[in-house]
Amino acid sequence: MKKTVWTVIAVIVIILIAVLAQKPSKEAATGPVRLGGAFMITGPAAPVGELQQKGASLAVETINNAGGINGRPIEIVIEDAGYDPKTAVSAYQALKIKGLKLFIMDGSSVVSATHQLVVDDGNFTIAGGATAPSYFDNSIQSCRIALTAKDFAPGMAEILRKHDYKNVAVFLADNEYGRGLASEFVKAFNGKDESIVVTEFYSGSAGSSDFRTNILKIKAQQDKIDAIVFSNILTNAEGMLRQMKELGVNKPIVSDNPTFENPSIKDFSLLEGTEVVDYEYTRAIQPTDSAKVKGFKEAYRAKYGIDPQYFGAGTYDSIMLVAEAVGKVGEDPKAVAKYISSLKNYEGVTGTYTFDNDCEVDRTLITRGIKNGVKVDIK
Amino acid sequence: MEYLIHLGILVAIYAILGISLNLVVGYAGLLSITQAAFYGIGAYSTAILMTNYGVNFFVSILVGMVATAIVSLLVGFVLSRFREDYYALGSFGFNIIIYSIFLNWQSLTRGPLGIPGIDRPEVFGFSFSENIWFLVLVVAAGALIYYLTEYISKSAFGRVLKAIREDEQAIQIFGYKTIYYKLAIFVISAVIAGIAGAFFASYITFIDPSTFTLNESIFVLSIIILGGLANIRGSILGALFLILLPEILRFVGFPSDIAAQMRQVVYGVLLIVLMLYRPQGLLGEYKL
Numbered sequence: 189m190k191k192t193v194w195t196v197i198a199v200i201v202i203i204l205i206a207v208l209a210q211k212p213s214k215e216a217a218t219g220p221v222r223l224g225g226a227f228m229i230t231g232p233a234a235p236v237g238e239l240q241q242k243g244a245s246l247a248v249e250t251i252n253n254a255g256g257i258n259g260r261p262i263e264i265v266i267e268d269a270g271y272d273p274k275t276a277v278s279a280y281q282a283l284k285i286k287g288l289k290l291f292i293m294d295g296s297s298v299v300s301a302t303h304q305l306v307v308d309d310g311n312f313t314i315a316g317g318a319t320a321p322s323y324f325d326n327s328i329q330s331c332r333i334a335l336t337a338k339d340f341a342p343g344m345a346e347i348l349r350k351h352d353y354k355n356v357a358v359f360l361a362d363n364e365y366g367r368g369l370a371s372e373f374v375k376a377f378n379g380k381d382e383s384i385v386v387t388e389f390y391s392g393s394a395g396s397s398d399f400r401t402n403i404l405k406i407k408a409q410q411d412k413i414d415a416i417v418f419s420n421i422l423t424n425a426e427g428m429l430r431q432m433k434e435l436g437v438n439k440p441i442v443s444d445n446p447t448f449e450n451p452s453i454k455d456f457s458l459l460e461g462t463e464v465v466d467y468e469y470t471r472a473i474q475p476t477d478s479a480k481v482k483g484f485k486e487a488y489r490a491k492y493g494i495d496p497q498y499f500g501a502g503t504y505d506s507i508m509l510v511a512e513a514v515g516k517v518g519e520d521p522k523a524v525a526k527y528i529s530s531l532k533n534y535e536g537v538t539g540t541y542t543f544d545n546d547c548e549v550d551r552t553l554i555t556r557g558i559k560n561g562v563k564v565d566i567k
Numbered sequence: 568m569e570y571l572i573h574l575g576i577l578v579a580i581y582a583i584l585g586i587s588l589n590l591v592v593g594y595a596g597l598l599s600i601t602q603a604a605f606y607g608i609g610a611y612s613t614a615i616l617m618t619n620y621g622v623n624f625f626v627s628i629l630v631g632m633v634a635t636a637i638v639s640l641l642v643g644f645v646l647s648r649f650r651e652d653y654y655a656l657g658s659f660g661f662n663i664i665i666y667s668i669f670l671n672w673q674s675l676t677r678g679p680l681g682i683p684g685i686d687r688p689e690v691f692g693f694s695f696s697e698n699i700w701f702l703v704l705v706v707a708a709g710a711l712i713y714y715l716t717e718y719i720s721k722s723a724f725g726r727v728l729k730a731i732r733e734d735e736q737a738i739q740i741f742g743y744k745t746i747y748y749k750l751a752i753f754v755i756s757a758v759i760a761g762i763a764g765a766f767f768a769s770y771i772t773f774i775d776p777s778t779f780t781l782n783e784s785i786f787v788l789s790i791i792i793l794g795g796l797a798n799i800r801g802s803i804l805g806a807l808f809l810i811l812l813p814e815i816l817r818f819v820g821f822p823s824d825i826a827a828q829m830r831q832v833v834y835g836v837l838l839i840v841l842m843l844y845r846p847q848g849l850l851g852e853y854k855l
Contacts, residue, residue, distance in 0.1 A: 282818075284569065297775060300681060362670060363679040
């Protein structure tokens with residue numbers, strides 16, 4: 189038996205070596221432009237990964253239908269990065285041996301583990317939705333089009349001030365984004381008489397579904413608070429909002445784009461009266477949408493039968509940015525990085541981007557709200 | 568080639584982890600589901616010392632070993648009073664406690680933000696920043712640990728552990744204070760897991776609490792059950808199998824929109840088939 193076992197292992201190792209020993213394919217300048225996508229297809233953020241795949245697939249189709257990049261078709265090779273640093277590094281390495289140098293990678297755990305590898309290898313990556321602070325790395329080879337807690341927290345504080353809400357409860361996830369948002373909010377909401385009465389962090393694990401303990405702690409302070417600062421990008425968001433309602437928590441909610449775009453929230457009446465710091469982008473077609481944005485939303489709906497949520501649209505924009513850069517300066521990752529980081533007022537489908545020296549985006553945030561179960565702009 | 572080296576490093580790290588757990592589960596027969604906690608303590612000790620205090624990797628690994636030894640001594644003292652299912656449940660609880668500490672002691676661990684920018688080892692001006700050299704280092708450490716644990720398993724101490732596994736009460740009749748043996752092997756196992764954690768932190772250069780959950784403990788347990796309990800080579804084989812198999816499946820050529828899901832299905836089916844035909848694991852000498 190032992191001989192058989194070692195024989196099987198030897199065969200596995202030989203197969204692996206045979207597969208990996210192949211030289212990375214170097215396509216001629218006339219072959220397809222190939223991008224690598226490391227998405228969170230499995231794990232706790234899988235619903236987001238699915239949206240990213242959809243956005244990526246539509247972007248590739250749109251570019252190819254329009255004649256490709258300078259006549260060359262575009263292709264995206266996708267690997268699962270889970271939501272786990274180890275899997276993310278494996279996914280990056282697997283993409284690298286397939287000869288890829290330009291990447292679309294997302295998810296804070298994923299980009300935190302891989303962005304330095306990308307930079308050290310002289311490659312290029314762009315993230316559509318990651319909010320990790322560690323991504324601020326002073327390298328233009330790791331770009332991002334999403335804003336972070338540093339940007340959302342001051343906006344939330346402004347909404348509270350507009351309504352003269354002085355005393356608030358903070359109810360956020362015990363994860364990278366929630367903790368970051370809490371710490372930024374403390375800095376932003378520090379005016380005269382402004383006070384955070386209670387802060388509760390709920391479990392950020394995928395399987396958590398009962399938040400009554402956290403909610404009751406907030407309810408116990410309900411008489412002392414004017415509003416609740418709330419964010420939830422996880423699959424349990426709608427259940428949590430229902431529990432808040434059931435337990436009689438009835439203070440106005442101030443929230444952010446990731447909550448507003450959470451694919452798991454279907455019943456927006458649960459967020460009635462909520463005001464949100466949001467990107468300009470909305471998933472439904474608006475009368476103010478440009479032809480480009482409208483075309484994207486229509487194509488997405490035609491292909492998938494649903495409106496495009498931010499995460500898919502962000503991936504779409506990321507690919508479009510890279511495609512434009514390749515069309516202008518070729519496939520050299522450093523040239524692509526230089527081109528994208530120098531863009532000012534680039535019109536994407538999710539908003540207008542200007543990049544800084546770290547290739548981090550500067551973009552507009554607006555306030556939206558829920559009135560009668562419908563999202564509306566708030567002047 | 569770099570991908571192969573990367574996989575080699577992961578296999579080596581998980582083989583060390585598997586060996587560490589096999590000492591407790593395979594040799595002493597104590598179903599411990601807490602290895603990720605010690606793995607995490609080793610990783611965090613190294614990460615914190617290297618990033619906050621600029622301590623050399625080799626010094627921080629030693630500090631990490633001491634930290635895991637102290638914590639495991641305390642935990643092991645409590646767990647040693649339990650048997651069988653209760654032992655498993657106790658160890659399960661400890662993993663959750665340690666995970667919560669990683670998540671909530673933010674002034675030390677940065678909580679969910681994780682610790683980025685952990686350096687690679689350096690000694691006498693030589694840096695192990697190239698993956699090939701890091702592989703050499705981790706394989707060398709793995710080889711040392713392999714021979715140490717082989718020695719333990721064949722020593723008189725190892726024979727007492729096996730006797731505890733087979734019938735604890737019987738060996739107590741001969742005057743052996745089994746609690747000390749159980750405690751000793753638990754601490755040795757934890758220290759080895761801490762070493763694996765230090766290598767992991769330095770290799771991936773970023774750690775956050777999500778790496779050290781109960782799932783990771785179950786993954787390590789799967790490595791040794793698949794490779795074979797009470798067989799050190801079995802731990803290496805299990806790590807080789809469970810790390811390489813999903814990577815090979817990346818190259819099978821499933822359609823890209825279902826590739827990740829198909830990989831998981833195939834991976835799961837292969838494990839079920841293997842367990843049906845080799846319930847004692849590939850090289851196992853003992854069955855739970």
